[in-house]
Amino acid sequence: MPADPPAASLSAPSLADLAAQHGLSRSTTRQPMLSYARDVWSRRDFIVALASGRNSAEYQDTALGKAWQVLAPLLNALVYYLVFGLLLGTNKGIPNYTAFLIIGVFTFTYTTRCVNGGTRAIARNRQLIRAVHFPRAVLPVAVVIQEVQQQLVSMLILVVIVLVTGEPLTVLWLTIPVILVLQTMFNAGIAMMFARFTAASADVTQLVPFLLQTWRYFSGVFFSIAVFTAHKPPWVRDLMWANPATTYMELMRDVMMTSHMAPAKLWLYALAWGVAMLVVGFWVFHRAEESYARG
Numbered sequence: 001m002p003a004d005p006p007a008a009s010l011s012a013p014s015l016a017d018l019a020a021q022h023g024l025s026r027s028t029t030r031q032p033m034l035s036y037a038r039d040v041w042s043r044r045d046f047i048v049a050l051a052s053g054r055n056s057a058e059y060q061d062t063a064l065g066k067a068w069q070v071l072a073p074l075l076n077a078l079v080y081y082l083v084f085g086l087l088l089g090t091n092k093g094i095p096n097y098t099a100f101l102i103i104g105v106f107t108f109t110y111t112t113r114c115v116n117g118g119t120r121a122i123a124r125n126r127q128l129i130r131a132v133h134f135p136r137a138v139l140p141v142a143v144v145i146q147e148v149q150q151q152l153v154s155m156l157i158l159v160v161i162v163l164v165t166g167e168p169l170t171v172l173w174l175t176i177p178v179i180l181v182l183q184t185m186f187n188a189g190i191a192m193m194f195a196r197f198t199a200a201s202a203d204v205t206q207l208v209p210f211l212l213q214t215w216r217y218f219s220g221v222f223f224s225i226a227v228f229t230a231h232k233p234p235w236v237r238d239l240m241w242a243n244p245a246t247t248y249m250e251l252m253r254d255v256m257m258t259s260h261m262a263p264a265k266l267w268l269y270a271l272a273w274g275v276a277m278l279v280v281g282f283w284v285f286h287r288a289e290e291s292y293a294r295g
Helices: 012-021 033-042 044-058 065-087 097-121 123-131 138-164 171-200 202-217 234-241 244-256 265-287 289-294
Strands: none
Touching: 033 044, 033 265, 044 138, 065 097, 065 138, 097 123, 097 138, 097 171, 097 202, 097 244, 123 289, 138 171, 171 202, 171 244, 171 265, 171 289, 234 244, 234 265, 244 265, 265 289
16 A cells, blocks of 8 residues: 655645644634634633733732722722813712712723723734634633723722712612623623734724724713703714713612612613624624734
8 A cells, every 4th residue: 555645745725725634724724604613712711811811910019019999990980080070070060970970980980991901902912813723703702801800899899989978878789780791792792802902003002092992072071961051953962872981871870879870771772892803893893803913
């Protein structure tokens, strides 16, 4: 029986045929979407370990360490309170403006941190991507898990602050985990979307801070949409309610503040945004799976 020809003497098509006969495929081949999702899920232990490791390392060079994950949004809230609440008077018509503002800042910061982490998810891991074959969605998902871990700590601080401002603990607070889950779904989708766009072009990374700043000003972080749109056409208010960042902030304020009322339809918006962004973001990221090692 003649021996198989040495690999060096085989042409490229012959090598491809031989690999196919033995069930091998190119490491850059994009899997079907459902198979890809199962592959990401099978690496959940690695994702959690990666997120936890980065959480431990993120503030290790600072004197205050992990305290910064709470201090940063608190300092932002203080600046907003001084500029918008006191100087510009956006606190008018808002009972307990302190709780209103703190909830808004902490909720919006959760999303912006996921977006910023997504923009770096591919670029900061090029060597890992080129060295090891794994579904690249693991990287932006790990970013979101890292932010989930930080947000849980932030929520404990937020709860204390809101209670100190005079808000009572009510049964509605039991829905806070539901809001966090829906927002996390949204955050995961948008993080994967920005991970793909910034991997394709570094120029997009430079635009992200401006996009987030604009988004913040239109989301009602430091002003009441109900008060702001009181004398405007109804479609203006409806358009602002449909903003996903607004949706999650308003729901969080609604359950944590007895003086704040949000439309019930925001629950439908929150569910729709969470599911839609998760699916679309995953699809968008998956479509460019083969390109991430080439950047």
